[in-house]
Structure formats: C-alpha cells, structure tokens
Amino acid sequence: MSRILIIEDEAAIRRVLIKIISEENDTYNVEEASDGLEGIEKIKNNEYDLVFCDIKMPKMDGVEVLEKAKKIKPEIPIVMISGHGDIETAVNTMRLGAFDYISKPPDLNRLLNTVRNALEKKTLVLENKRLKKKVSKNYEMIGESAAISHIKDIIEKVAATDARVLITGPNGTGKELVAHWLHEKSDRHKAALIEVNCAAIPSELIESELFGHVKGSFTGANKDRAGKFEAANHGTIFLDEIGDMSLSAQAKVLRALQENKIARVGSDKDIKVNVRVIAATNKNLQEEITQGRFREDLYHRLAVILIKVPALNDRRDDIPLLVNFFASKICEEQGIPEKIFSEEAISLLQDYNWTGNIRELRNVVERLLILGEKTVSANDVKLFASK
Structure with missing residues (x-):
C-alpha cells in the first residue's frame, strides 16, 4: 500500500487528484491537507511514499513546504502543483529538490506517469539505503549473546555519525570486525577504510606512516610520500593497537583530530583532511595515562563512544553459532566437503578455555575440519583441539 499526500x-x-490517483490503483491510499501548515504536520507524523504540493497557498506556500519537508523526510519525492503563472517557480523548485511538477488542470497521463515514476524512485532510494546498511560477508558479526547484541545496537546508533570510537578488548576478540561494521554501515562506506597496526610499525617510522613525508626529511626518504591520513581522506582510518603509539606520534594525531589537518614529516605545509577516526587497543589506557605512556587529552578525543568487545569465555553461548559459521566458510574457501559438528563436540568446545x-x-575449527571425520565428534575434539 502506497501512501500519497495531496x-x-x-x-x-x-x-x-484524489479521484484520478485512487482509480488508477486500489493500493494507493490518498490523503489530503488543505494548506501548507497542515501538510507539514502530516509529514512529520506519518510516513508517505509521495507528496503533491501546490505552490500558492495560504499560511505557508509550497516552496516553504518543500524546504521544510526535505529536512524532515529527505527521501520523500515531492511533486509541485503549478498554476499558469507559477511555471518558473515550479522549475526553480526542482533545484530545491522537488521530484517534478505538474500544471493545473492536471493532464491524466502525465499525472499517472509522475505517480509511477516517483513511487519507483522512492523504492529505489529505500533499497539503496538497505544495501548500504548491509555489511560484507567477510566481516559478519556472529552471535546473539547479550554482549554482542549490545555492541550491534551501539553500532546501529553510531555508524551513521562521524563520532570517534574507541574499541577495547583482549587480542583475538574481533575489534577489527567492529571497526569494519562501523565503516561499512556509515555514509563513508564508498571511501576507503585505511587500517594501521600501530604495534607493527617501528616508533621511528610511525609518524611517516601516518602523516607521510617529504623528500630528504630523513635517511631513506627518496621522494615525497603521502601518509595514511591522506589515503583515508573522506573515509575512515582505523588505528589498531593505538596504546603502542609513541608520545610524539600521539601529539600529531591529537592535532589532526583537533584541527582536521596534518603536516608531512619534514614539511611545515598543512594539508586538510576529512577523516573519521576509529581506534582500538587491548591495553588499559587509563593505566597507560597514569604511567605517562598515553596522553589523557588524546584519550578523551578518541573515546567519544566506547565499545568493549568481550572475551570468548564471556560469551560461550555464541560458540555453536561461531563454529557453524566458521565451518561453512572454511569448507567453501578450501574446497573441503561440507562437515558438521556433533552436539557433543560443540558442547566440549563450549567448555574449552579460549x-x-x-x-x-x-x-x-579449521584443524578439526581437516583432521576430523565427516561428522566432527567429541573424540575428534579431544584428539585435535587440545593445546
């Protein structure tokens, strides 16, 4: 059922208008408003698939209705209704976001074509939004435990914003997964997600890696080189293991967050960047601050939103789902005939100290798929899952 407001x-x-549209398709539910103020109230309080709006009206004219409606529900197609003297204004409303305009008295075929096209556009817009929300299968977040459900809820609320996120938790818990979800469900998903493992880069090279350098700025700098912040412009940079970053690099990251600009090593020229920053660490940054190894001002810049990823031992109820997910994925990737895990095998895995x-x-799971039987048994787990 498509809801249409006139x-x-x-x-x-x-x-x-109501007669023509209603008789065209009995799935069209047509409602009406006698002036702009009433129309805006209805748009605020209801979900419409299409709006027709007259240009010249008392209380609030159509141009103002269009501007307000686009702020309230930007995805709704709005078709302007124009009298003979309003054509120029109607054309101008297209620049303000109107889908189309029709003249009075309305031509039957043009009106119905406009209705069909506008509703089709609305469907495409919603489908596009749905696809944007989907996350790559490579980064699915598997689990239904309270802790994982809480993380998913936070991601849904935060992803569409540019709020900085600090992800904490032990090694191997899936902090990178959370970062990918945040990026792929954001409006920046078409731009790059640049990952930087701060623990894997020598301290003397971290600044060059992040901010780039100019030729001759240090031994081995044979040419100008852009850094990760520039590569992530209009996208997201994921600073993994940020607790291992040097204090001097922390100071430069802080400046980048405060001023949205960076300078390459060896240069005093500022480069503007528009980057969302997501950071992760397995360290207790409050303790690192106390020990003088992490800047408190940087911590507060990064930790606008905190997401704590639990250890697997704290979410054992998710193990059956994870085992089945990994088994299916690994068998597909490696061309292994599909295998299943017995209930006893999964029960043993749930008791394991992960x-x-x-x-x-x-x-x-990969080891058991390769070495175990067609149905992975509790005995297979005892033989091959021990440390």
Missing part, C-alpha cells in the same frame, strides 16, 4: 488549498483540485578468543576458535 497538499492543495483548492478543494476542487484535491478532489480531481585464551586466544575467536581467532583461536577459528584455527581449532
């Missing part, structure tokens, strides 16, 4: 002060025109968290579980 905002028109002339009752005769409203009746004509010090390596999800990363360890995946490795054990």
Whole structure:
C-alpha cells in the first residue's frame, strides 16, 4: 500500500487528484491537507511514499513546504502543483529538490506517469539505503549473546555519525570486525577504510606512516610520500593497537583530530583532511595515562563512544553459532566437503578455555575440519583441539 499526500488549498483540485490517483490503483491510499501548515504536520507524523504540493497557498506556500519537508523526510519525492503563472517557480523548485511538477488542470497521463515514476524512485532510494546498511560477508558479526547484541545496537546508533570510537578488548576478540561494521554501515562506506597496526610499525617510522613525508626529511626518504591520513581522506582510518603509539606520534594525531589537518614529516605545509577516526587497543589506557605512556587529552578525543568487545569465555553461548559459521566458510574457501559438528563436540568446545578468543576458535575449527571425520565428534575434539 502506497501512501500519497495531496497538499492543495483548492478543494476542487484535491478532489480531481484524489479521484484520478485512487482509480488508477486500489493500493494507493490518498490523503489530503488543505494548506501548507497542515501538510507539514502530516509529514512529520506519518510516513508517505509521495507528496503533491501546490505552490500558492495560504499560511505557508509550497516552496516553504518543500524546504521544510526535505529536512524532515529527505527521501520523500515531492511533486509541485503549478498554476499558469507559477511555471518558473515550479522549475526553480526542482533545484530545491522537488521530484517534478505538474500544471493545473492536471493532464491524466502525465499525472499517472509522475505517480509511477516517483513511487519507483522512492523504492529505489529505500533499497539503496538497505544495501548500504548491509555489511560484507567477510566481516559478519556472529552471535546473539547479550554482549554482542549490545555492541550491534551501539553500532546501529553510531555508524551513521562521524563520532570517534574507541574499541577495547583482549587480542583475538574481533575489534577489527567492529571497526569494519562501523565503516561499512556509515555514509563513508564508498571511501576507503585505511587500517594501521600501530604495534607493527617501528616508533621511528610511525609518524611517516601516518602523516607521510617529504623528500630528504630523513635517511631513506627518496621522494615525497603521502601518509595514511591522506589515503583515508573522506573515509575512515582505523588505528589498531593505538596504546603502542609513541608520545610524539600521539601529539600529531591529537592535532589532526583537533584541527582536521596534518603536516608531512619534514614539511611545515598543512594539508586538510576529512577523516573519521576509529581506534582500538587491548591495553588499559587509563593505566597507560597514569604511567605517562598515553596522553589523557588524546584519550578523551578518541573515546567519544566506547565499545568493549568481550572475551570468548564471556560469551560461550555464541560458540555453536561461531563454529557453524566458521565451518561453512572454511569448507567453501578450501574446497573441503561440507562437515558438521556433533552436539557433543560443540558442547566440549563450549567448555574449552579460549585464551586466544575467536581467532583461536577459528584455527581449532579449521584443524578439526581437516583432521576430523565427516561428522566432527567429541573424540575428534579431544584428539585435535587440545593445546
């Protein structure tokens, strides 16, 4: 059922439009408003698939209705209704976001074509939004435990914003997964997600890696080189293991967050960047601050939103889902005939002490698929899953 709103002060025109549209398709639910103020109230409080709006009306004219409606529900197609003297204004409303305009008295075929095209556009817009929300299968977040459900809820609320996020938790719990979800469900998903493992880069090179350098700025700098912040412009940068970053690099990251600009090593020229920052660490940054190894001002810049990823031992109820997910994925990737895990095997895996968290579980599942029988049994787990 498609809901259509007609905002028109002339009752005769409203009746004509309602009759034509309603008779065209009995799935069209047509409502009416006699002036702009009433129309805006209806748009605020209801979900419409299409709005027709007259240009010249008392209380609030159609141009103002269009501007307000686009702020309230930007995805709704709005078709302007124009009298003979309003054509120029109607054309101008297209620049303000109107879908189309029709003249009075309405031509039957043009009106119905406009209705069909506008409703089709609305469907495409909603489908596009749905696809944007989908996350790559490579980064699915598997689990239904309270802790994982809480993380998913936070991501749904935060992803569409540019709020900085600090992800904490032990190694192997899936902090990178959370970062990918945040990026792929954001409006920046078409731009790059640049990952930087701060623990894997020598301290003397981290600034060059993040901010780039100019030729001759240090030994081995044979040419100008852009850094990760520039590569992530208009996208997201994921600073993994940020607790291992040097204090001097922390100071530069702080400046980038405060001023949205960076300078390459060896240059005093500022480069503007528009980057969303997501950081992760397995360290207790409050303790690092106390020990003088992490800047408190940087912590507060990064930790606008905190997401704590639990250890696998704290979400054992998710292990059956994770085992089945990894088994299906690994069999497909490696061309292994599909295998299943017996209930007893999964029960044993749930009792296991997962010090390596999800990363360890995946490795054990892969080992069992390769070495175990067609149905992986409790005996297979005892033989091959031990450390």
